[in-house]
Amino acid sequence: MHNHILSSIHSGTGRRLLAIVTFLGILSLTLTYPALAQEKMPRTITVTGRGVEMIPTTKTQVQLGVQVQGQTATAVQQEVAQRSNAVIDLLQSRHVEKLQTTGIQLNPTYSYENNTQRLTGYVASNTVSFRLNTQQVGDLLDEAVKAGATQIDGISFVASDSAIATAQQQALREATADATSQADTVLGALKLTRREVVSIHVNNANLSPPRPLARAAANMAISSQPTPVVGGEQQVDATVTLEISY
16 A cells, blocks of 8 residues: 555656656747857848949931811822922932831911901921931031922931940949959958848840930021031940848
């Protein structure tokens, strides 16, 4: 009987000790797990680099047209068609690039007297655009006016497609190098080391709009002297955003 009581006491004590040890083990895992998870969580820095390339504009985008006023719609439209065909024939003979019609209009004109509207005639126009090497544009504008063009609506300067593509690639390289350099500078100041790129976000290399010629120059009257046309530069921008671990 006495031995049975002692066995029961020892057995109960063992179970309590086992329960205490198990609880302490679970508590230990609970306390240490967040610390371990925190150590494994990567630390990152996000930087955005920029690249800029300036390229010469070797092409000129021109928009010009024919405008005629007259008494009847038929007569006006026929004269516009005749002059426009002569201008287009000239442009095609000079092998201009990207020649296309950009506008055709025929509108009535009115006069107003004593609150009365009176039809006075019609005005018609035909507009085309094209692209040509800048050094050839001045002479061609003079010839276009002689062929029948009556207005120069706009001139802007652009780089060639191949030069733009090359500049876009170079701008992206510069943006990537700039972003990496920024990360190294910041991490170096903090005595930290750059590890690996976690994510990359590339913004397409953007081309600045073609540089327009001043309106006064674009609409100047053609004199006996060749029309001077001088290009400039066009800007290509690119940005790259890097997330880098350290």
